[in-house]
Amino acid sequence: MKYKSQKVAYWFFALSMLLLSLQLVYGFIMGFAHAGMDGLHEWIPFNTAKAVHTNLLVVWLLSGFMGAAYYIIPEEAQHELVSVKLAYVQLISLALVGVAAIVGYHFNYWEGRKFLEIPRPLDYLVVVNVLLFLGLILITLFKGKRKTTTALVLSMGLLFAALLYLPGMLDFDSQVLDSFFRWWVVHLWVEGVWELIMGGILSFLLIKLTGVDREVIEKWLYVIVGLTFLSGILGTGHHYYYIGVNKIWLIVGGIFSALEPLAFLAMALFAVNMYRKGEKKHPNKIALYWTLGSAIVSFVGAGLLGFAHTLPQTNLYTHGTIVTAMHGHLAFWGAYAMIVFAIISYALPNMTGRKYYDSSRGRMAFWLSNIGMIGMTVAFGVAGVAQVYMERIMKIDFMKVQLEIQVHFIVLIIMATLFSVGITLYIIEFIKHGKPTDEALEVKTQ
Amino acid sequence: MLSKKQARAFFLGGTLVTFLIFIGLTIYSLSESQDQSNYQNITEEVSRGKHLWEKNNCMGCHTIMGEGGYYAPELTKVVERRGEAYIKAALMSEAPWQVNGRKMVAYNMSEAEANDMVAFFKWIGEIDLNGFETVVSPLAKDKINN
Numbered sequence: 001m002k003y004k005s006q007k008v009a010y011w012f013f014a015l016s017m018l019l020l021s022l023q024l025v026y027g028f029i030m031g032f033a034h035a036g037m038d039g040l041h042e043w044i045p046f047n048t049a050k051a052v053h054t055n056l057l058v059v060w061l062l063s064g065f066m067g068a069a070y071y072i073i074p075e076e077a078q079h080e081l082v083s084v085k086l087a088y089v090q091l092i093s094l095a096l097v098g099v100a101a102i103v104g105y106h107f108n109y110w111e112g113r114k115f116l117e118i119p120r121p122l123d124y125l126v127v128v129n130v131l132l133f134l135g136l137i138l139i140t141l142f143k144g145k146r147k148t149t150t151a152l153v154l155s156m157g158l159l160f161a162a163l164l165y166l167p168g169m170l171d172f173d174s175q176v177l178d179s180f181f182r183w184w185v186v187h188l189w190v191e192g193v194w195e196l197i198m199g200g201i202l203s204f205l206l207i208k209l210t211g212v213d214r215e216v217i218e219k220w221l222y223v224i225v226g227l228t229f230l231s232g233i234l235g236t237g238h239h240y241y242y243i244g245v246n247k248i249w250l251i252v253g254g255i256f257s258a259l260e261p262l263a264f265l266a267m268a269l270f271a272v273n274m275y276r277k278g279e280k281k282h283p284n285k286i287a288l289y290w291t292l293g294s295a296i297v298s299f300v301g302a303g304l305l306g307f308a309h310t311l312p313q314t315n316l317y318t319h320g321t322i323v324t325a326m327h328g329h330l331a332f333w334g335a336y337a338m339i340v341f342a343i344i345s346y347a348l349p350n351m352t353g354r355k356y357y358d359s360s361r362g363r364m365a366f367w368l369s370n371i372g373m374i375g376m377t378v379a380f381g382v383a384g385v386a387q388v389y390m391e392r393i394m395k396i397d398f399m400k401v402q403l404e405i406q407v408h409f410i411v412l413i414i415m416a417t418l419f420s421v422g423i424t425l426y427i428i429e430f431i432k433h434g435k436p437t438d439e440a441l442e443v444k445t446q
Numbered sequence: 447m448l449s450k451k452q453a454r455a456f457f458l459g460g461t462l463v464t465f466l467i468f469i470g471l472t473i474y475s476l477s478e479s480q481d482q483s484n485y486q487n488i489t490e491e492v493s494r495g496k497h498l499w500e501k502n503n504c505m506g507c508h509t510i511m512g513e514g515g516y517y518a519p520e521l522t523k524v525v526e527r528r529g530e531a532y533i534k535a536a537l538m539s540e541a542p543w544q545v546n547g548r549k550m551v552a553y554n555m556s557e558a559e560a561n562d563m564v565a566f567f568k569w570i571g572e573i574d575l576n577g578f579e580t581v582v583s584p585l586a587k588d589k590i591n592n
Binding site for chain 1: 448449450453454456457460461464465467468471472474475476480482483485488492493496499500501502503504505506507509510511512513514515516517518519520542545546547548549551566570573574575576577578581582
């Protein structure tokens with residue numbers, strides 16, 4: 001850690017860990033309901049559990065990205081954050097809005113639009129919160145001594161993510177238009193600008209961990225985010241195949257979304273090659289595990305499994321089935337959860353001065369959570385493919401099929417338990433690091 | 447070998463070109479002549495039905511046009527599949543509607559609200575979904591196994 005104000009990142013990471021734990025609880029509620037055990041239905045029906053599960057994911061990832069930005073931007077710009085106090089105000093208001101939304105979901109207070117369930121009045125508070133965050137980051141960046149590509153790409157990702165929240169607030173009387181513009185937010189976030197944020201964090205970590213020249217790493221960063229937008233913007237079309245808009249999207253969405261794995265492949269090759277090239281062997285092995293892991297798992301989860309059902313002729317059958325959940329889980333885990341874990345694992349020893357660089361608990365956390373998540377993906381995949389065959393091809397009734405595939409959700413719960421053990425170990429490791437301290441400034445960081 | 451400047455040009459140029467094509471295609475596919483949704487048929491009942499659909503987060507469990515929760519049946523062609531009376535009974539039920547053991551929230555809707563929902567489902571059922579409507583909601587006459 002080089003700047004005192006970087007410490008604020010710790011509290012964003014802590015909020016992330018808290019919300020992640022809660023997300024897992026609601027995931028289990030849904031898993032048990034799918035397996036036929038819905039004892040909580042009266043208090044937490046499935047639609048509440050689902051809205052809470054997905055929204056907590058978005059909020060904890062955003063909190064992680066914000067923490068990453070508060071850590072990275074001062075170091076890249078070589079300037080203290082312009083106001084630490086306002087950063088804390090932003091943290092607290094983010095937590096309050098998130099908690100208010102989640103409590104509201106238990107009382108039928110929501111908007112009922114998938115992934116964007118936050119009710120409109122709270123949407124405005126989200127906008128204010130994000131503007132405050134962006135203000136702090138961008139002013140720090142422009143007051144700083146240098147403007148690196150890594151910092152610019154990260155900030156651009158965060159700025160576009162904020163702008164793209166707005167189409168989700170438009171009102172339509174047509175479900176078709178509603179859905180069309182809802183994907184401007186959801187798709188262009190996760191298959192567009194969030195990849196800029198991921199790329200920025202990845203680039204920062206690779207510069208720090210491998211010692212490869214910044215110019216080389218940042219050149220490839222441009223190529224990767226270039227591939228992301230080249231495929232991802234028109235790739236939005238894969239959400240438009242079957243929602244009541246023109247057939248042209250079948251061709252455009254089919255071709256460009258089929259190219260989307262290229263960006264993730266480039267990211268994986270880039271990370272592994274930089275690691276191989278690097279002459280510096282940074283002692284923080286755990287951070288390296290998560291960094292390389294994120295680049296590789298995101299290629300499998302987001303790239304390959306996304307490709308598996310993105311062509312229109314396949315998607316005609318898989319659209320609206322558990323197959324989507326299969327892809328969604330490994331994609332979010334690899335691309336976004338793991339990159340947040342990577343930056344936390346890198347930043348934590350630097351902020352607290354405690355160098356738990358290669359503990360066995362840290363390694364267990366990595367392997368158990370990854371094996372658990374891959375197991376979950378397989379369980380979703382088997383359930384999804386069975387559902388597609390029975391429901392869409394053999395034309396068996398929806399609920400009869402659901403009863404047939406219940407057993408796969410038992411497997412899912414077992415694998416989710418393994419995953420949760422991994423996450424628990426990671427959080428224990430997080431707590432063991434203790435609080436951030438200014439004394440850490442004097443500890444030499446590498 | 448590619449320089450950093452060329453890499454940046456690739457990023458900025460590629461983004462700009464694909465973004466402009468995307469906007470163009472959006473305008474084209476949402477233009478009146480390309481409408482596949484019978485937009486003119488959206489009545490006040492349909493709008494109220496859509497509002498109820500959102501207010502109760504129905505897509506947290508069900509799917510519509512293939513989008514939603516994957517926990518409860520697809521409702522794109524529900525009027526043809528089940529008929530109005532069945533849908534209204536499920537929506538107006540005071541106890542959780544329960545088919546094959548999976549519970550639905552008891553919405554206890556009024557008759558007028560249930561009618562609005564049916565109007566919304568009817569409008570949805572007539573949208574041209576590029577073939578998806580025939581795959582996702584087999585009509586009784588298409589069913590071979592039940």
